[in-house]
Amino acid sequence: MSALTPPLGRPLLDPAEHFPALAALRSAVLRKDASAVAAAFAALPDEDDRVLACWTVVETPDAETFLREAASDRPDDPLPRTLLAHALIRRGWEIRGETRAEHVTQERFDRFHSHLRRAEILLIDLCAEDPRNALAWYLRLIGARGLELGQSEARRRHDRLAEHHPHHFGAQSQLLQQLCPKWGGTWEEAHGYARDRAAAAPEGAPNGALLAVVQLERYLDIARDRTKQAAEAYLREADSRAELLAASARSVLHPAARPDAYQHVAAHNAFAAAHSLAGRPADAAPHFRALGDRATEFPWGYVGADHAGAFARHRKTALAQG
Structure with a gap:
């Protein structure tokens, strides 16, 4: 090991443990502080960094309830609606599980697709309002896969995002x-x-x-x-x-x-x-x-x-x- 390498400890799987900004973001969600959440995203100009921040929000306990309230209180702000769509997608995938399709029951598929369709309604509007909304297009790629919309539709969504974020x-x-x-x-x-x-x-x-x-x-x-x-x-x-x-x-x-x-x-x-x-x-x-x-x-x-x-x-x- 290089002499400049610091002593190693336990692996940190939670990104908030090694990125202080994500720990602060999670704390803002737990406090239900929509203004602090908005400020945290505004401080992340890199769209790929915003993806991990998005995951940090939706994986915080009771985030979906907070995001529903924030989206209702700030109807003209795209961020709460984008994050709420992600929370719905994440919940849908939790219902589906990680097994192969042949092992998923029809009842679970129906609930899974219901959550994805609700998210899709939000995301269609967000992408129409601002085609540069990288987070929204990113989430629509996840939704396209879950809804089994096929290769052509997935590529179309990817290409729309790539027009602004190649x-x-x-x-x-x-x-x-x-x-x-x-x-x-x-x-x-x-x-x-x-x-x-x-x-x-x-x-x-x-x-x-x-x-x-x-x-x-x-x-x-x-x-x-x-x-x-x-x-x-x-x-x-x-x-x-x-x-x-x-x-x-x-x-x-x-x-x-x-x-x-x-x-x-x-x-x-x-x-x-x-x-x-x-x-x-x-x-x-x-x-x-x-x-x-x-x-x-x-x-x-x-x-x-x-x-x-x-x-x-x-x-x-x-x-x-x-």
Whole structure:
């Protein structure tokens, strides 16, 4: 481990534990302080940072009740309605669960789609009022997948967002999910899209991690349909490794990268997980050094049920060998 690396502690899966601004935002939601919430979002000019702030709000206990009140009290303010739409989408996905579609009952599907349709009504108006509303378009990508509106509609929504925000990592991550076979796409489409968006992004941007994500998705698919050994063999292919090394050098390991940007934490975790699962601790080490204790639930859930434990175990190996 580098002598400049601070002592490592327990992995921090909650973003509010390593981003003070998110802790303050959560506190504002708990106080039901709509003005403080608005000020917190206004202080985040980066649209990808606003995505994580949006998740922080809706994952706060009783957020939906607060957001309904805020939307009612501030009918001309788009932020409470956008956040309320996200709360409805999140609740819908909780009802559906994370299992494959064939294991979801019709009753759960009906409730799931009901929540998504209610959110969609809000989001259609928001996007009509301001086509530059990146959060609204981002949420409509999640809704399109859940409502099974298909590849063309998902791409249309993505393209409308990209007109104003061409390198929106959160939106690209959502469309990438849609392009995977589990949502009706193909591996050729998914890999091609990840490569295209990674290459088009500015140097230092997190978008290169799309290549790590698509490799992890394919790893999971191979492990499910064949064996874990076959999945690991895929990740160990020379082309897979070369692609990740080039992508990380141009993105989160580039001198222009913003190490404290919210989405860079997610990107480093994706690269670290992909290299770790491939048995390449030395390649994972730079990402773990950049992260310190800052873990994320995705993609460590692909490694094991104990997300923090998987992160800590692979971090220890990587820093010892890399």
